[in-house]
Amino acid sequence: MELSSPRFKALTVTAGFSLWFFIISSAIGLFSIDVFVIFVAITIAITQIFAFKLSKALDIFAMINTKIFLGIFFVFVVSLYGMFFKVLRIDLLRLKKQSTSYWLDTDKIKQSTIFKQY
Numbered sequence: 001m002e003l004s005s006p007r008f009k010a011l012t013v014t015a016g017f018s019l020w021f022f023i024i025s026s027a028i029g030l031f032s033i034d035v036f037v038i039f040v041a042i043t044i045a046i047t048q049i050f051a052f053k054l055s056k057a058l059d060i061f062a063m064i065n066t067k068i069f070l071g072i073f074f075v076f077v078v079s080l081y082g083m084f085f086k087v088l089r090i091d092l093l094r095l096k097k098q099s100t101s102y103w104l105d106t107d108k109i110k111q112s113t114i115f116k117q118y
Contacts, residue, residue: 009058010047016065017043 004012018040025031047054084090 006051006055006058007048009055009062010051013058013061014040014043014047016062
């Protein structure tokens with residue numbers, strides 16, 4: 001972000017503010033598209049007007065926003081994988097044998113079914 005132009009930084013910060021506005025207002029239950037559009041327009045205007053003066057602050061906000069967003073995204077993705085594996089009864093570590101597991105049992109594979117590929 002340090003090498004980006006101040007105008008581009010202002011746009012990315014506006015996108016970050018808009019994302020957090022959407023998340024918080026939706027979580028509270030007060031989301032309205034009209035208010036969201038007004039918020040985005042005001043934020044774009046303010047950040048573009050003061051882009052050159054706030055360049056360092058925009059860098060700091062962009063880095064903090066990115067770290068928070070990626071942290072939340074990582075936790076969300078790991079949680080989804082955990083839920084999917086639980087629902088599908090997939091045991092990645094093969095800690096216990098399950099009769100309803102989708103893993104192949106290597107003891108049942110006969111040597112006669114394995115052919116050399118050369």
